[in-house]
Amino acid sequence: MSRRRIGFWYRFAAVICKPPLVVLIKRDWRGMEHIPAEGGFITAVNHNSHIDPFAYAHYQYNTGRVPRFLAKSGLFKKGFVGAAMRGTGQIPVYRESTDALSAFRAAIDAVERGECVAFYPEGTLTRDPNGWPMTGKTGAARVALQTRCPVVPIAQWGCNELLPPYAKKPDLLPRKTHHVLAGPPVDLSRFYGQEMTADVLREATEVIMAAVTGLLEEIRGEKAPATPYDPRRERIDQRRRTQAQAVEERQAQTVQEGDGGK
Known part of the structure; x- marks a missing residue:
């Protein structure tokens, strides 16, 4: 499948967001060769600062494969915000759906159209005291097993030093470095063809989160806890x-x- 063009709205958002990011954050970006040039795929990214979605989007924007983030479906109906969400191709999550797979139907459709869908599997900012990834939710694994698309693990570190989780004021000086490391796609083939039970989804999610955590260990040069924060x-x-x-x-x-x- 071919990839979708970046489009006006995403370029407009980049014009607004990139200059302050360039000023505030130095960049140590690696692993871009693992971002597929064509076809639909998922990225699984750790989350440790309110700023890191913008910094991570900047990283992937520079690969030419812009990420489509998941957001509550209600946001797509609200005036300018809704127009921007639709225009940039963000993905609505239908939490009111009666079954879990339907909640992610738009993400599945986006992958099948050849898009990149970015998941924060933790579902929120990490609550681990030392910033390590927590246990993940199963949405990314569910979409990956349904579509059999590549899942690219991505670890990031540094925005949490600029704006720590739940902090109200940024620490601007000295200038912080945003470290990003993408790894090769996670091998989930052993789960293909299996019924998507809770156990299968949980095990597949653990494989994804282990890959993300391993990349963060490489960035930080230290070992994560043996048991993720739950x-x-x-x-x-x-x-x-x-x-x-x-x-x-x-x-x-x-x-x-x-x-x-x-």
Whole structure:
């Protein structure tokens, strides 16, 4: 399949966004040879700063294969924002769909048209205390197994030093470097033909996230934790800690009331 032209809206966005990015961030960009020249594919990218979608888009824009990001379908109906989202070819996610595959039908269609669909598999900014990728959601694996398209893992680091996760003010000086490293497509062939059960999707997602994490280890020159940070597990553990603390407080209060009655 041929690739779609970049188009007016994407070029217009580049004219607005590229100058400040060039001024604010130095670039260490590698692995562009792994971005397919033709045909549909997926990129799986780690997320550690509110700025990194723009910096990553700049990286891939320079390859000639612009990324189409996923966004809530409601944004595509809102005035100028909706026009820009549609014009730049961003991908609506239909969260109101009754089944998971339908939620990503526009992403599947985009890949089959020869587009690049960019996934942030973590679904949000990493909550790992040291900025490592968390466990991933299964959307990228679902689209990849449905279309059998290449999945290119991409790691990035540096925008988090300019604007750390959840920080309100950037740290402009000294000038930070945006490191990007793309790797060869992840081999998911062993999952082809299997029913897309929760276990299969989770295992395929783990393969994708391991590739992204490995690239980030190369960028940072250090090893990631053996077990990725899991927000759901952390919520469960926090709930258990809260419940245990509440029990201890009730027991302590009961003891105090018993002592007071003597």
